[in-house]
Amino acid sequence: MKAIRLVAVAVQSIRKNKMRTLLTMLGIIIGVGAVMVMVAIGQGAKSQIQAQIDNLGTNMIVITPGSSSAGGVSMGGGSGTRLTLDDAEMLKRESFVLTAVSPVIATGAQVVGGQGNWRTGVNGVSTDYAIIRDWDVRYGRFFDQSDVLSMRRVAVLGSTVAEQLFPGQDPVGQQIRLRDVPFDIIGVLEVKGQTAQGSDQDDIVLAPYTTVQTRLAGRTFIPQILASTGLQSDIPAAMEEAKVILRESHGIAAWDEDDFTVRNQTQLAEAAQGTAEVMTLLLAAIASISLVVGGIGIMNIMLVSVTERTREIGIRMAVGARGSDVLTQFLIESIVMSVLGGLVGLGIGFGGAELLARFTGWSTAIAPGMVAIAIGFSAAVGIFFGFYPARKAAALNPIQALRYE
Amino acid sequence: MTNGEVIRVEGVKKLYQTGRTEVLALRGVDLSIARGEMVAIMGASGSGKSTLMNILGCLDLPSAGSYSLDGARVDGFDRNELADIRNRKIGFVFQGFNLLARTTALDNVELPLLYDRTGRKLNTKALAKAALEKVGLGDRLDHEPSELSGGQQQRVAIARALVTEPAMVLADEPTGNLDSRTSVEVMALFQELNEQGITILLVTHEADIALYTKRVVELRDGRIIRDEPVKRRRIAADDLARMAAEPDAGVTDDLLRDETMELTGAR
Numbered sequence: 061m062k063a064i065r066l067v068a069v070a071v072q073s074i075r076k077n078k079m080r081t082l083l084t085m086l087g088i089i090i091g092v093g094a095v096m097v098m099v100a101i102g103q104g105a106k107s108q109i110q111a112q113i114d115n116l117g118t119n120m121i122v123i124t125p126g127s128s129s130a131g132g133v134s135m136g137g138g139s140g141t142r143l144t145l146d147d148a149e150m151l152k153r154e155s156f157v158l159t160a161v162s163p164v165i166a167t168g169a170q171v172v173g174g175q176g177n178w179r180t181g182v183n184g185v186s187t188d189y190a191i192i193r194d195w196d197v198r199y200g201r202f203f204d205q206s207d208v209l210s211m212r213r214v215a216v217l218g219s220t221v222a223e224q225l226f227p228g229q230d231p232v233g234q235q236i237r238l239r240d241v242p243f244d245i246i247g248v249l250e251v252k253g254q255t256a257q258g259s260d261q262d263d264i265v266l267a268p269y270t271t272v273q274t275r276l277a278g279r280t281f282i283p284q285i286l287a288s289t290g291l292q293s294d295i296p297a298a299m300e301e302a303k304v305i306l307r308e309s310h311g312i313a314a315w316d317e318d319d320f321t322v323r324n325q326t327q328l329a330e331a332a333q334g335t336a337e338v339m340t341l342l343l344a345a346i347a348s349i350s351l352v353v354g355g356i357g358i359m360n361i362m363l364v365s366v367t368e369r370t371r372e373i374g375i376r377m378a379v380g381a382r383g384s385d386v387l388t389q390f391l392i393e394s395i396v397m398s399v400l401g402g403l404v405g406l407g408i409g410f411g412g413a414e415l416l417a418r419f420t421g422w423s424t425a426i427a428p429g430m431v432a433i434a435i436g437f438s439a440a441v442g443i444f445f446g447f448y449p450a451r452k453a454a455a456l457n458p459i460q461a462l463r464y465e
Numbered sequence: 466m467t468n469g470e471v472i473r474v475e476g477v478k479k480l481y482q483t484g485r486t487e488v489l490a491l492r493g494v495d496l497s498i499a500r501g502e503m504v505a506i507m508g509a510s511g512s513g514k515s516t517l518m519n520i521l522g523c524l525d526l527p528s529a530g531s532y533s534l535d536g537a538r539v540d541g542f543d544r545n546e547l548a549d550i551r552n553r554k555i556g557f558v559f560q561g562f563n564l565l566a567r568t569t570a571l572d573n574v575e576l577p578l579l580y581d582r583t584g585r586k587l588n589t590k591a592l593a594k595a596a597l598e599k600v601g602l603g604d605r606l607d608h609e610p611s612e613l614s615g616g617q618q619q620r621v622a623i624a625r626a627l628v629t630e631p632a633m634v635l636a637d638e639p640t641g642n643l644d645s646r647t648s649v650e651v652m653a654l655f656q657e658l659n660e661q662g663i664t665i666l667l668v669t670h671e672a673d674i675a676l677y678t679k680r681v682v683e684l685r686d687g688r689i690i691r692d693e694p695v696k697r698r699r700i701a702a703d704d705l706a707r708m709a710a711e712p713d714a715g716v717t718d719d720l721l722r723d724e725t726m727e728l729t730g731a732r
Contacts, residue, residue, distance in 0.1 A: 065579050076567045375563045378524065379577035379625065380552020382545045459524050462563065 087354025088401030096409020102340025142281025173236030184272025200247030374461025394446025402438025556626025653701035
């Protein structure tokens, strides 16, 4: 029997049982639809992460201390020679490509003032920080070079901190206390939003690094130096330059490795994209479960169908159908059903992703490759779950099948 | 097409084993049927009639003995070979018509051609249409079984049996589900086809249906107890003409016959 005839027979049989076919297909429709929506969410998250990374700062380079090892035992990142304020100042002074450099002295403090108190992070930074992070003030002003040099006790609040302590008012000119040290509020930052990892970037207090170092941290080393270039294309050169300057500053011999790490946003982005990739995969895996359930639904209906159509199988066998003809017919039926279901599911996936984007504000994206994967996958489900019922049909004895009531 | 043996059965036995009980359904059957014959196989229920029909129809294999169909030794065939020989050599007509539901007459008749492996039957639709015209249903091609009367459904089944030009038509109680007038009509069709040289094997337990054939083979307890030509053969076309001429008489006759059927424990 020719394959095209078998397909015709299968399609005919599917059309004869519209309701049953639809119910069977529903499992695959929902399965494929769910996978599509989930992957769309994952893809959307990925592009959102990209946007957030751009939001972290433009053309930013991050310098952190490297690891030290004692007798072959690595002490991990940050344990090596500390970065110092001298390093930051040297970078600022000697670099040609870097347009802005700021040390970041991160510490935490209980902020007291206004309506009460609030635990938050305090970053001691230089005036360049606002340029590097591309972050303006909403009220007041950012501190200037004289504030830094004079170690003035001035602070710029993140919008979350401002909202917590001074809800609904402009706190500029008021005072807060950080670990019992009074600071004058000179500005409030614009809303920056969340990072890709979900931490609130606005939950922060910025103060001159000189002030933070002497009044709060009391350390000479700094955990991070941020820098930026004017042009994105300058980043590789800037990274090289920063390395050379820091090696000189740390007195590292030519044959020794760096004791610091210079990264840029591309690397950070890649790491974050990797996370998003894993998340997409996870979502797809969860949604695949419904596809498997849909496949079992097909198997279930096909088994019922084999029993229900025992007589039909008997007739076909009596007029000369081989077992393999019956097997192929049932297999094609299940494949046609699952692929049709897959196509409908695809449409629903597109629509669902679109609706979700509209109502939740999440960004969603469907890659073109997904279409092929969805169809291929549903065909595979059809073959896998259709085989057992089809084989059962093929193994029927024609005499008993003909007598079956 | 009048010479030669279509069926040759020698010493055929069939043993059924269900659990621990063994049933010898056929205890040694010898039978030879020539081309162009019209034979009735009779017997009460449990006589081995159905078992013999299954073997003759290549649906089942004998436990012992040999069976040749149209020159081919069938015993020893595997499932696929049996399917192929059924497709090429045998046309089945069943009591319950056994048409595919929700499928047009044309598609039903086309069915055996779809399983043809010889590659000779290419214009399947045209062949199916011709077969339906042969049984007088040229105007019912697109009707589904539910839109056809019992007699018409059986005609579709006969067309399906004929469409592959088989060596023989094997009819299992073809009139069992039909009223008496329609039964005679179907027998008239069988007689007409037989006149054209088609070998017809009719399994029945109704004596008056057997009277339309040329030869009666009767089984009891797995053996042939009678094998003789029909002496006073009835011509279905004549009976139909008589029924048309005397409608009342015909009906009375039919009613009586139906009652006899019930009394004799007909299925």
